[in-house]
Amino acid sequence: MDTDVLVIGAGLAGFCASLEALAAGREVVLLEKQPEVGGSTVLSGGAMAFAGTDVQAEAGIEDSDDRLREDLLRVGEHRNDPALVEAYVEAQLDTWRWLREQGVRFTSVQLGGGQSVPRSNRVDTRQMIGALAERAGASHRFTLRTGTPAERLIREGDRVAGARANGEAIRARHGVVLASGGFSRDEVLLALFAPAQRDALRTGGRGNTGDGLRMACAMGAGLADIGYIRGTFGTHPDAGPEQLSIIHAIYKGGIAVNRHGMRFIDESVSYKIIGDACLQQPEGLTFQIFDQAIMDLSVPGVATSDMRAGLEDGRVLQAGTLEALAALAGIDPDGLHTTVARYNADAATGRDMAFGRDGLSSHYGALRAIGTAPFYAFPSTSSVLATYGGIAVDSQMRVRDAFGAPIPGLYAAGEVTGGLHGAAYMTGSSLGKSSIFGRIAGRNAASA
Ligand SMILES: Cc1cc2nc3c(=O)[nH]c(=O)nc-3n(C[C@H](O)[C@H](O)[C@H](O)COP(=O)(O)OP(=O)(O)OC[C@H]3O[C@@H](n4cnc5c(N)ncnc54)[C@H](O)[C@@H]3O)c2cc1C
Structure with missing residues (x-):
């Protein structure tokens, strides 16, 4: 099977990547391991960190890009990748507007952890995923395959050219986007990367077992923020x-x-x-x-x-x-x-x-x-409930190898990636990064 852009994982990042690749005129195949879409996204609290939104203005809250940047860096103890923080800040308000255009409804705003003003713009996560899935499904260039876990990436020369799923090779003419979420449900990776969390509970989508991390590492991907996983x-x-x-x-x-x-x-x-x-x-x-x-x-x-x-x-x-x-x-x-x-x-x-x-x-x-x-x-x-470290990416969401160079053909977005949060996490920045970086990954994979 061939397509233009192959997206792996049907959570928030996967749908945002798919929609942008479709908007660029590409054909998209979206693979989902579970029988249903949504991953950790639909289990989540629905707090999204966007600054300067109408919902904030209506509540009399003054917020700005600068304030958001400062909070992300302060909470992350300045160990965040500044290029990713900048990419987030630059595209955040546009993504908030874009999500609304896709039919996502923002309901209220609350104060969250690490926020210097109330910035948790709330969504009903099932409504959000439902709206995005409906938009994508309306395109004849979109194919969603649930119950289909990607197993391995395929490399041709120095380029990632597709993935193997259910024993079948799916080739991507332009790019592959890993959007397979984190590994909050995988004891082996948690023991390896977050041993201090041994006694913490585990919460998250059943499919979030670090498949994307393993597949990317097999291609030589580097890691970011992986030592900062906390409950x-x-x-x-x-x-x-x-x-x-x-x-x-x-x-x-x-x-x-x-x-x-x-x-x-x-x-x-x-x-x-x-x-x-x-x-x-x-x-x-x-x-x-x-x-x-x-x-x-x-x-x-x-x-x-x-x-x-x-x-x-x-x-x-x-x-x-x-x-x-x-x-x-x-x-x-x-x-x-x-x-x-x-x-x-x-x-x-x-x-x-x-x-x-x-x-x-x-x-x-x-x-x-x-x-x-x-x-x-x-x-x-x-x-x-989420693992905030993961695959190293640059601000175009190209997966970087262990030496920092982009791996041709391979993109990643959402919880599978690391680098944005640094040492700790500000409420709403995980759903925020899945949407913002998902869009960037989809656009760049489409134009590769
Ligand atoms: C209880 C809870 C509350 C949370 N609250 C918030 C909050 O309020 N604000 C916030 O910012 N963050 C919150 N988070 C974190 C946030 O929900 C996630 O980080 C975010 O939803 C991740 O989105 P994603 O698209 O990257 O991954 P997901 O939404 O997890 O989607 C990844 C998808 O990939 C699939 N997949 C995995 N492996 C494969 C494979 N091999 N092949 C095909 N598909 C695969 C999975 O099954 C899953 O459907 C919360 C998380 C939880 C669990």
């Missing part, structure tokens, strides 16, 4: 591997404590950093503690901000006093009482003396005292 704090300990059960009451003013009732970190930092600190606590188990004033900030339907839904389904615990809450959750009551009293006194002055917290997230927003009954606890641990 996400705020995951309920009973969450299943394909279940989004994350609440971030901390970014609305809550605190995080361990079983002794002790805080262990500045809760305004990236939830990846908090995730690592959480794993160091007894049993790797902690609790987000908040009060009725914070509960009243619940956003219905937005998983990570919908504390009320958590209360209704029993994941959030409620009690009339802190002592009763501690008893219910199995936290030391004296420890919790002392911690909250100390934190509330500090909150009144605007600066937490224990860990230096000075905002809700990344210096944004004023600290809130936890004082209005009833009180709430959300049991929280850390989960590897």
Whole structure:
């Protein structure tokens, strides 16, 4: 079978790449390993990091390319590839508009980890993938093959010329785009690249087992950011591997404590950093503690901000006093009482003396005292739900070999790639990069 552009993986990056290659007039074959499309994208919280959107403007939030760049670099501890950060910043607002043109609906905006202003532009991820799949499916030049895992890339001379799937060779006249997601469901690669995450939960698409990483490495691809894989704090300990059960009451003013009732970190930092600190606590188990004033900030339907839904389904615990809450959750009551009293006194002055917290997230927003009954606890641990390091690419999404040179014919986008995030992760930049970089990969593969 021959085509112009072969795309491997039907998540957000794969559909964005396919649509751009179709827009360039090419024929596209999109392979998906699972019986259905969507990958980790449809399981996700749907927070997309775009700066300067209408949704932000309507909420009175001022944001800009410069602010976004600064946040990405600060959170990434300047270990990000600056060329990828620049590529993201340059194309982000255009991609936001483009997604809307494809029929994707943005509903609200929230404050996420590592964001200096609320920048998590929310989508319903199934609506997004549905809209993109419908657009692609409307083209007679598009073929989607589900239940068809790519197994190996095919090389002809120094060029990647296609892939083998179900024993069949599929040749791509212009380029191959790897968009096969990360490896949050692959124990071998996690043990190799993220041994510190041994005790973290795993969440993600069933097909996200690092196939693209392996196929690219077999072609000589280099790696980027692979040592910085971290879990996400705020995951309920009973969450299943394909279940989004994350609440971030901390970014609305809550605190995080361990079983002794002790805080262990500045809760305004990236939830990846908090995730690592959480794993160091007894049993790797902690609790987000908040009060009725914070509960009243619940956003219905937005998983990570919908504390009320958590209360209704029993994941959030409620009690009339802190002592009763501690008893219910199995936290030391004296420890919790002392911690909250100390934190509330500090909150009144605007600066937490224990860990230096000075905002809700990344210096944004004023600290809130936890004082209005009833009180709430959300049991929280850390989960590897995406692997932020991966294949090395340049700003055109050409896969780079171990020495930095592009491998002809091979492109990659989305979670399978590394280099954008650096040492840690700002909320929304993963779906953001899948869409922005997916488009770039599709366009460049089409014109190769
Ligand atoms: C619970 C959860 C919450 C999250 N929340 C957010 C959030 O709010 N904001 C954010 O920015 N990020 C979030 N993420 C991360 C984000 O969802 C992913 O990083 C992003 O969706 C990856 O998109 P992708 O297109 O690269 O990969 P995916 O959407 O995972 O798609 C990859 C596809 O490739 C397929 N595939 C794999 N191997 C092969 C093969 N050999 N052949 C063919 N197909 C193959 C897979 O089956 C899958 O369908 C979250 C992730 C999870 C799990």
